[in-house]
Amino acid sequence: MAIEYLGLSEINGPLVVLEGVKDAFFQEIVEFTVEGNQKKLGRIEAVYEDKAVIQVFEGTENMSLKNTHTRLTGHPMEMALSEDILGRTFDGIGKPIDGLGLITSDYRADINGLPLNPVTRKYPRNYIRTGISAIDGLTTLIRGQKLPIFSGNGLPHDNLAAQIVQQASLGDDTDEKFAIVFAAMGVKYDVAEFFRRTFEESGVSEHVVMFLNLANDPVVERLITPKLALTAAEYLAFEKGMHILVILTDITSYCEAMREVSSSKGEIPSRKGYPGYLYSELATLYERAGIVKNGKGSVTQIPILTMPNDDITHPIPDLTGYITEGQIVLDRQLHGQSVYPPINVLPSLSRLMKDGIGDGYTRADHQDVANQLFSCYAKVGDARALASVIGEDELSPLDKQYLIFGNAFEHEFIGQGTDENRTIEQTLNIGWHLLGILPKDELDRIDTKILEQYYQPTEVNLTAQAKAEADKI
Known part of the structure; x- marks a missing residue:
């Protein structure tokens, strides 16, 4: 039997303290009734003897020490789940905001979830096509x-995230079910509308589950949103056998909400004021991705984070890099040159790439082409550095060819339209076209048989291309 408590002992920002509590437990959901009619939800964050510290999701506005009734529900936060969540839009704490009514289902799941047991994991294979060459x-x-x-x-x-949602697929030769769970945390209203409108107009919203936490929503809700999204993804993947891509934006907003709530609790801060458990909280989210042995579905994650001051050593990208299997880095200089998407391929990395590409997955030459493009683009940086010192006219003919290759690589391979969906064959063919700018004996990362099969010299206007590259430098 639920017990209702009258009044509160203390209010501090999004936190309230309730005394005289019996049988309360960590992360138990609490229901508040303010002034007899306003309903709010909260979650117990700490229990000290007969005191409970509770986070209020909707904020503590209008709440006072005497006008609030509190009821402990006896269970953690749960979410009703069925396949009807596909095509639906929810707010930051899982309430439908699309006007289509509540999700009715007997299946309810604890949103806190658990990281996948390493023993039950299956090694990731096969790729998800995004249609973006880089x-x-x-x-x-x-x-x-x-x-x-x-x-x-x-x-x-934001544009890149929307493009991935619109274009992502398992490839053309598969009948496996695929869906996307999209969660936005702390975004402005116009950004949320951009996502919603883009998905509707492109016709992909039917296989997208959206969770939107706006910038003017209470900070505490931001800590719930990614857990709701991952709970929905796990249900669709492991209960319904679907392959799910989860896009979380912006993880930095999530971490800053964690820092604000931690400060309200009076906890001792760590690096840059973030709580000492930042690493474990991020790992709790990221490690909910994977494939389970003997299961049909999978959960794949693309968390998006904005690096404060473009500092890749900041705690958020630093800890994220420890936990995840690579990173895709956007570059401000490329963005300034109107290259979209401005992906800097040299610091970007996918540690599992080698096990999901090649013959039987993408194309037999994929790994060799990728290795060679990386190698040649690294040499472009050396040629540009040299040209900035001695001038473009003093460069050797080979260095000039590398400058031409670099300019073409950035604008033809990395750069593409916001609605341009390239197949893996188109991507690799563009790579070969660009490698044809360079002499054949410079391509030392490609197997001889593959080189003989695909290499074709590419004719370019050396003077005009070199001049354009020199002007850019």
Whole structure:
């Protein structure tokens, strides 16, 4: 039998303290009734003898020490789940905001979930096609992987996220079920509308589950949103056998909400004021991706985070890099040159790429082409550095060819339209076309048989291309 408590002992920001509590437990959901009619939800964050510290999801506005009735529900936060969640839009704490009514289901799941047991994990194989050459060709996303995007303020990560949602697929030759769970945390109203409108107009909203936590929503709700999204993803993947891609944006907003709530609790801060358990909280989210042995489905994650001051050593990208299997890094300089998506391929990495590409997955030449493009683009940096010192006219003919290759690589391979959906064959063919700019004996990362099969010299206007590259430098 639920017990109702009258009044509160203390209110501190989003936290309230209730005394005289019996049989309360950590992360138990609490229902508040304010002034007899306003309903709010909270969650117990700490229990000390007969005192409970409770986070209020909707904020503590209008609450006072005497006008609040509190009822402990006896269970953690749960979510009703069925396949009807596909095509639906929810707020940051799982309430439908699309006007289509509540989800009615006997199946309810604890949103806190658990990281996948390493013993039950199956090694990720096969890839998810995004239609974006810089990702599919050089940092391939593998099913069951967690591959974050490191961005910065003002960079087009929202456009990139929307494009991935519209274009992502398991490939053309499969009948396996695929869906996307999209969660936005702390976004402005116009950004949320951009996502909603884009998905509806492109016709993909039917296989997308959306969770939207707006910037003016209470901070505490931001800590719930990614857990709701991952709970929905796990249900669709492991109960319904679907392959699910989860996109979480922006993880930085989630971490800053954690820092604010931690400060309200009076906890001792760690690096940059974030709580000492930042690593474990991030790992709790990221490790909910993967494939279970003898199961049909998979959960793949693309968390997006904005690096404060473009600092990749900041605690959020730093800890994220420890937990995840690679990263995709957006570059401000490329963005300034109107290259979209501005992906800097040199610091970008997909650690599981080698196991999900090649013959039987993408194409037999994929790994060799990726290795060679990385190698040649690294040499472009050396040629540009030299040209900035001695001038473009003093470069050797080979260095000039590398400058031409670099300019073409950035604008033809990395750069593509916001609605351009490239197949893996188109991506690899563009790679071969660009490698044809360079002499055949420079391509030392490709197997001889593959080189003989695909290499074709590419004719370019050396003077005009070199001049354009020199002007850019």
